[in-house]
Amino acid sequence: MPSPGQTIKPLVRLGRSPDDCWTWLSHIAATGHAKKTWHGRDVHAHRWLWELLFGPIPAGAVVYSTCDSKSCINPHHLACGLQAEANRASINTKLLPADVIDIRNAKATAGQHTAAHLADRYGVTAGVIREIWAGTTWKRARRNYGPRGAAKARAQ
Numbered sequence: 001m002p003s004p005g006q007t008i009k010p011l012v013r014l015g016r017s018p019d020d021c022w023t024w025l026s027h028i029a030a031t032g033h034a035k036k037t038w039h040g041r042d043v044h045a046h047r048w049l050w051e052l053l054f055g056p057i058p059a060g061a062v063v064y065s066t067c068d069s070k071s072c073i074n075p076h077h078l079a080c081g082l083q084a085e086a087n088r089a090s091i092n093t094k095l096l097p098a099d100v101i102d103i104r105n106a107k108a109t110a111g112q113h114t115a116a117h118l119a120d121r122y123g124v125t126a127g128v129i130r131e132i133w134a135g136t137t138w139k140r141a142r143r144n145y146g147p148r149g150a151a152k153a154r155a156q
């Protein structure tokens, strides 16, 4: 078996720092999760990588992202636990819908370092910013969602 590094490098876009998201470049499932074919079977890439690195996922446990990016497979952004813990991690998000709208709007005038600046400002990774721009995460955030978004919608 090739080492995990050899297998993964062509499949992901690594960030500039080790803390950045590893953006999956291959197939993305309708759920937003990174998908991989492994021994002729479609598997979730984050689960596949977890098992490769840490061994079998215990029965009843799930592997989930702790960085708001479903298609990130940076092992440092993954955790294994109960579905309830995964739900709590996804609720415990750093972004409000209004933030997502602002991030989307910033795309129009984005320069080379915009994603990194926005990531710093909102306390997320640049990968999450790029996923919002690509529409693969936070799809449901609407302009009139939440107090700040509503105020903005009225002002326009």
Ligand SMILES: [Zn+2]
Pocket: 020, 021, 022, 067, 069, 072, 073, 074, 077, 125, 127
């Ligand atoms: Zn991540």
